[in-house]
Amino acid sequence: MSDKVNLNVNGIDIQSDSNKLLIEACEDSGIHIPRFCWHKRLDPVGMCRMCLVEIETPRGKMLVPSCTTEITDEMVVDTESDVVKKAQEGVLEFLLINHPLDCPICDKAGECPLQDQTMAYGPGESRFVEEKRHFEKPINISEIILLDRERCILCARCTRFSDEISGDPLIEFIQRGNKTEVNTFPNEPFKSYFSGNTVQICPVGALTSTSYRFKARPWDLKSTRSTCNGCSMGCSIELNSSQNKMLRILGVDNDSVNQGWLCDKGRYNFEYLNSEKRLKTPQKSINNNFVDVEIQDVYSELSEIIQDRKTKVNFLLGSNLANEDYVAFREFSKSISDTEQSFYINDDLLYQGHFGQDNELAKIDDLNSSDAIVVWAEDLKEKMPVLYLRVRQAVKKGVKLIVFGHTNKTLSDIADVFYGKETVSKNFEIIKDVSKLNEIKNYVIGKNVTAIIGKSTPQQSDDSVTELFEFLRSNSNTKILNAYTKGNIYGAFQTLENIKGTRDFVENISGENTDLLFIVGADPVGRSFYSNQIKSIIENLDTVVSLDIFNHETAELSNFVIPVSSTLGEKEGSFTNIEFRTSRIDKLVPSPGQTVSDWEFITSLMNFAGLSNDSNSLEDLNNKAFVNIETSSKPVFDNLDKPSNLDGIINVYEPAINTSENNSTEALFYTGEKLYGDSVTERHSESISLLGSKKFIEVSQDIVDKFNLTSGQCSMVQGDIETTVSYIINDNLPNDLIYIPINRRDLNKFDFSKEIKVLPSRVKEALNVN
Amino acid sequence: MSWDEKLLKQAKKIIKLYPQKRSALGTLLHLAQSKDGYISDDSISVISDLVGITEVQVKSVSTFYSMYKQEPTGKYLISVCKSISCEINNSSEVISKVQDFTGLNNNETDEDGLFTFEAVECIGACGGAPAMQVNYETVEGLTGDNAINLCNWLKEKQPDIVVADDMQKDFGGVKSFDWAITDNTGATSNAPGFQTLKTTKAKK
Ligand code: SF4
Ligand code: SF4
Ligand code: FES
Ligand code: FES
Numbered sequence: 001m002s003d004k005v006n007l008n009v010n011g012i013d014i015q016s017d018s019n020k021l022l023i024e025a026c027e028d029s030g031i032h033i034p035r036f037c038w039h040k041r042l043d044p045v046g047m048c049r050m051c052l053v054e055i056e057t058p059r060g061k062m063l064v065p066s067c068t069t070e071i072t073d074e075m076v077v078d079t080e081s082d083v084v085k086k087a088q089e090g091v092l093e094f095l096l097i098n099h100p101l102d103c104p105i106c107d108k109a110g111e112c113p114l115q116d117q118t119m120a121y122g123p124g125e126s127r128f129v130e131e132k133r134h135f136e137k138p139i140n141i142s143e144i145i146l147l148d149r150e151r152c153i154l155c156a157r158c159t160r161f162s163d164e165i166s167g168d169p170l171i172e173f174i175q176r177g178n179k180t181e182v183n184t185f186p187n188e189p190f191k192s193y194f195s196g197n198t199v200q201i202c203p204v205g206a207l208t209s210t211s212y213r214f215k216a217r218p219w220d221l222k223s224t225r226s227t228c229n230g231c232s233m234g235c236s237i238e239l240n241s242s243q244n245k246m247l248r249i250l251g252v253d254n255d256s257v258n259q260g261w262l263c264d265k266g267r268y269n270f271e272y273l274n275s276e277k278r279l280k281t282p283q284k285s286i287n288n289n290f291v292d293v294e295i296q297d298v299y300s301e302l303s304e305i306i307q308d309r310k311t312k313v314n315f316l317l318g319s320n321l322a323n324e325d326y327v328a329f330r331e332f333s334k335s336i337s338d339t340e341q342s343f344y345i346n347d348d349l350l351y352q353g354h355f356g357q358d359n360e361l362a363k364i365d366d367l368n369s370s371d372a373i374v375v376w377a378e379d380l381k382e383k384m385p386v387l388y389l390r391v392r393q394a395v396k397k398g399v400k401l402i403v404f405g406h407t408n409k410t411l412s413d414i415a416d417v418f419y420g421k422e423t424v425s426k427n428f429e430i431i432k433d434v435s436k437l438n439e440i441k442n443y444v445i446g447k448n449v450t451a452i453i454g455k456s457t458p459q460q461s462d463d464s465v466t467e468l469f470e471f472l473r474s475n476s477n478t479k480i481l482n483a484y485t486k487g488n489i490y491g492a493f494q495t496l497e498n499i500k501g502t503r504d505f506v507e508n509i510s511g512e513n514t515d516l517l518f519i520v521g522a523d524p525v526g527r528s529f530y531s532n533q534i535k536s537i538i539e540n541l542d543t544v545v546s547l548d549i550f551n552h553e554t555a556e557l558s559n560f561v562i563p564v565s566s567t568l569g570e571k572e573g574s575f576t577n578i579e580f581r582t583s584r585i586d587k588l589v590p591s592p593g594q595t596v597s598d599w600e601f602i603t604s605l606m607n608f609a610g611l612s613n614d615s616n617s618l619e620d621l622n623n624k625a626f627v628n629i630e631t632s633s634k635p636v637f638d639n640l641d642k643p644s645n646l647d648g649i650i651n652v653y654e655p656a657i658n659t660s661e662n663n664s665t666e667a668l669f670y671t672g673e674k675l676y677g678d679s680v681t682e683r684h685s686e687s688i689s690l691l692g693s694k695k696f697i698e699v700s701q702d703i704v705d706k707f708n709l710t711s712g713q714c715s716m717v718q719g720d721i722e723t724t725v726s727y728i729i730n731d732n733l734p735n736d737l738i739y740i741p742i743n744r745r746d747l748n749k750f751d752f753s754k755e756i757k758v759l760p761s762r763v764k765e766a767l768n769v770n
Numbered sequence: 771m772s773w774d775e776k777l778l779k780q781a782k783k784i785i786k787l788y789p790q791k792r793s794a795l796g797t798l799l800h801l802a803q804s805k806d807g808y809i810s811d812d813s814i815s816v817i818s819d820l821v822g823i824t825e826v827q828v829k830s831v832s833t834f835y836s837m838y839k840q841e842p843t844g845k846y847l848i849s850v851c852k853s854i855s856c857e858i859n860n861s862s863e864v865i866s867k868v869q870d871f872t873g874l875n876n877n878e879t880d881e882d883g884l885f886t887f888e889a890v891e892c893i894g895a896c897g898g899a900p901a902m903q904v905n906y907e908t909v910e911g912l913t914g915d916n917a918i919n920l921c922n923w924l925k926e927k928q929p930d931i932v933v934a935d936d937m938q939k940d941f942g943g944v945k946s947f948d949w950a951i952t953d954n955t956g957a958t959s960n961a962p963g964f965q966t967l968k969t970t971k972a973k974k
Binding site: 076168169170171172173174176183184185188584 | 814825830
């Protein structure tokens with residue numbers, strides 16, 4: 001606990017925690033000090049001098065930068081004296097001598113700290129008559145980020161962010177003095193998963209994104225607060241639109257979750273909303289041709305099917321639905337069947353996990369306060385980028401990081417201990433006696449541990465992770481974050497009973513037990529470990545109804561395709577993240593054509609079919625969402641909308657996951673997903689598609705030797721399927737293991753339960769002939 | 771990697787002298803410069819690998835200091851002081867004469883790679899202003915004409931080692947400290963002189 005300190009600012013007595021910087025202490029008491037370089041989530045540097053204030057010292061009054069001055073007891077501060085004003089005018093005059101003053105064509109104008117503070121504190125006139133310095137107007141420092149060095153005021157926010165927060169310092173100050181500029185190394189672009197954050201925190205218009213550039217003026221924007229559903233982190237976001245088009249997403253500083261940061265996928269994977277290719281009318285497949293139909297006709301055809309009580313209905317639900325959508329499907333299934341219904345979630349990695357009374361669940365904030373963090377899960381940087389940032393932050397504070405698994409490359413770089421291929425076998429079994437590992441003894445046993453545990457790949461047996469977790473639980477004070485990474489999967493946990501994954505779907509579903517299948521917001525044929533099997537199952541079902549935003553490989557196999565609105569920005573509802581924190585999803589733009597929400601579709605169908613239904617509004621569904629939660633602060637809209645609850649409400653709830661156990665022991669491949677892929681929404685978001693879904697595999701050195709791979713390219717062959725990919729040698733992989741990122745079309749076409757041949761590239765040979 | 775085994779070995783030895791790898795950065799940049807006469811992007815990539823920071827971070831440090839050259843430098847780096855003491859004692863004449871002689875603007879290198887000219891801030895020889903350096907070997911008490919003579923001599927003789935004392939004797943005037951001990955070590959390259967990097971050596 002820090003002590004309180006008393007200080008006097010502008011004649012007013014204020015109190016603050018002793019470890020604060022002067023600028024922060026003033027801010028907390030409502031006294032605003034202008035600043036450019038200081039940012040509450042970055043270390044102070046004192047670059048810009050905009051925050052100069054006067055303090056009383058034994059040698060009289062003195063100007064100090066308030067962003068690097070720690071407060072002391074009895075400090076007397078003046079933030080508005082004539083001297084301070086003169087200093088502010090001077091600083092601004094200097095900052096503007098080289099500034100191009102091209103506000104009329106600058107994206108930042110209207111929300112620009114430099115513009116605003118010049119208006120409020122500037123001198124009004126410049127004495128600088130010399131030539132300003134010139135740079136080539138914006139240069140691309142990555143596919144999606146542009147830099148205009150003439151506008152840059154050298155505050156070092158962007159460079160500090162990439163060094164301190166994201167840990168990929170690919171931009172830096174080059175040169176010195178008057179020549180200083182921000183830049184990248186030649187041919188080494190600013191390829192960061194977090195680059196968009198620099199655009200957001202740049203206090204001028206120097207950094208801009210191709211996505212938003214020249215699209216709108218701040219004063220034309222409508223905005224609302226919502227939650228990103230890109231992964232189960234659930235970062236707080238602000239949506240911006242103009243003329244009913246979504247144009248931008250900004251990070252909102254939610255202290256317990258994302259602290260203002262977003263990953264670039266969360267930030268830019270909204271562009272698909274404006275795509276021309278979106279589904280706009282319901283469609284029915286007649287002789288393998290899709291024709292537009294009226295939604296009423298769909299309702300009536302489906303009604304006939306479901307009114308027959310013998311019809312067996314199943315659901316394969318995506319992980320991007322709002323909680324209320326899940327509830328609507330739950331209510332629907334209750335109304336058509338008396339037996340308890342299973343819900344299949346489109347997740348290849350779903351397994352029982354560790355919930356229940358014996359297991360204490362962790363909050364994200366626990367990362368900072370534990371002694372050690374143990375991770376064995378999918379690569380966090382690829383799957384939950386902002387959670388990776390939070391782990392990084394904890395590590396910087398001194399928390400020990402222990403990473404298991406040869407596949408977690410990005411975390412292993414910052415880990416104190418990395419138990420790679422010597423400890424974890426090709427089959428994802430820990431092959432050493434964990435209790436004998438020295439570092440575990442030192443950092444873990446008897447300590448406070450936050451464990452981020454989940455399966456890394458569908459082939460991994462459930463036992464292997466359970467064993468590690470059990471060990472941690474019995475030897476230390478362990479809290480667990482069950483690493484299910486997909487979108488609103490915790491919302492599904494909170495709202496549905498009897499949850500299963502895609503593996504169970506493949507094992508269980510057939511024409512025998514399913515007459516009608518609803519596939520909602522999911523494209524497992526286009527992107528799943530089980531693509532092939534799911535495809536053949538779907539092909540053999542009587543009636544398949546797909547609800548989605550775009551047509552895709554799964555929808556193409558369906559009998560009906562219903563265009564729906566996106567959970568991002570096109571509907572209201574709630575979302576639950578990895579720590580069971582429920583927060584609000586809000587609507588900002590209308591959805592196109594005849595789109596409906598998933599819940600609207602299914603409740604309308606119920607009404608049409610005359611099924612008993614007492615939840616006809618979003619509020620009804622929301623109230624029903626949390627029936628199992630007995631608290632006064634249920635995360636229902638009424639509570640979530642209170643200003644004090646904007647950051648969400650945590651309500652831990654034990655989910656009913658009923659997957660069958662996976663004890664497979666042989667892994668021929670290791671499949672996973674990279675952050676960027678070519679899923680249907682990514683393909684239609686230009687920024688994301690630029691960031692690349694290059695087809696590649698990672699291989700161990702011995703595979704290169706064994707198959708005589710040269711030239712960086714190889715062919716993968718299985719029966720008739722053949723594809724050419726580039727390969728990267730990954731020293732972390734055990735011998736004979738190949739990593740295949742399957743969120744790329746073509747790469748998920750293989751049957752991963754069977755052998756795939758890897759050959760030197762034939763394409764290359766063909767090229768040689770020419 | 772474009773550094774040969776020998777250089778890499780030397781680099782690794784240097785890194786071992788520091789508690790943290792990245793602390794060796796400054797010395798490694800000097801090593802790179804002793805090899806090429808400037809810091810090439812190739813060397814930056816090698817150093818970034820060696821000390822485990824990104825290339826642009828290395829670039830940032832190397833461009834901050836003006837004695838790390840970003841471009842190939844002539845065999846003789848002529849640095850004429852333009853700071854206040856020298857300016858008062860007519861360094862502008864020295865500068866313009868040297869520029870006329872070499873035909874170079876500030877920070878330019880001639881086509882033969884013989885001279886690089888730069889006008890620099892105080893080189894710590896104010897007592898003997900105006901002063902200049904050839905490969906960081908200082909000559910004081912110059913006149914415009916003497917500076918030209920010096921350049922001429924360099925051009926004709928093209929010595930492999932330049933020694934401050936020798937040049938001072940032949941071309942210099944007033945010295946800041948005339949009681950300093952004589953020193954026959956000189957510069958063997960256009961990179962700052964370090965015995966360990968063999969950029970400085972005693973003349974026989
Ligand atoms: S680009 Fe923006 S954030 Fe980066 S140093 Fe310049 S002004 Fe600051
Ligand atoms: S980390 Fe996840 S929730 Fe956060 S912005 Fe990225 S995709 Fe969205
Ligand atoms: S905000 Fe304090 S120096 Fe920039
Ligand atoms: S001013 Fe020229 S040497 Fe000091």
